[in-house]
Amino acid sequence: MRRKTDETDIEINYSKELFVDTGDPVLNHLLKTLFYYMEKDVIIKAKFDLNHHLWEDMGITIGQFLKNEVEGKKIKRFGTSILPMDDALILVSIDISRSYTNIDINIKDAEKGFELGNFKELVLGLSRYLQSTIHIKQINGENAHHIIEASFKALGSALKTALEPSDKLESTNRVYEV
Structure with a gap:
């Protein structure tokens, strides 16, 4: 998968090992x-002009x-994770199922590279293009690094569950032909 714009050039492919090189050490760590x-296991490579765009x-x-x-496949659809750091x-x-995002995070101790605005932009883009509802709620915490990294851990864990194959269509909304 490749996305190339005037601002970024991003490539993600499956691999036999996990490798990330975006040019942003914080984003590398979080991805x-x-x-x-x-x-x-994926390989992610990126070039960019501004961190916000990346x-x-x-x-x-x-x-x-x-x-x-997951296009055309039956998946579990739902995933929830609560993680400490x-x-x-x-x-x-x-x-x-459909795009909606709610991020309820309040960072008291800022740290360079762990900006809430960039984090929100990444999650909003993910939600829109995966067509998923994503709720992220901070139950506790003050340190930006810990809050955002725990969010990525919990997001990964929840996505793992939601993307797993299912034997049935996980929806009570059925379309009936008349």
Whole structure:
């Protein structure tokens, strides 16, 4: 999967090992965390002009990548994870059906590279292009690094469950021909 714009050039492919090189060491770390908890080995490479564009387009590209993976397949659809990391405790709940995002995070101790705005742009892009409802709620925490990294861990764990194959169509909404 490749997304190339005037601002970014991002490529994600399956691999036999997890490798990430975006040019942003914080995003590298967080994407490795996300895919590790999803239990997916991928190679991600990116070039970009601004960090904001990188994070936003990365969310879009990951959303497209995962959407292509499950297109036409029966999946569990729902995934929820509550994960701690030091002072942070984060809840993530996902429904792969339609796009909606709610991020309830309040960072008190900022840290360079762990900006809430970039994090939100990545999650919004992921939600739009995967067609998923994503709720992220901070239950506890002050440190930006711990809060955002715990969010990526919980997001990966919730996505792992939601993307798993299912024997049935996980919906009570049925379309009946008349």
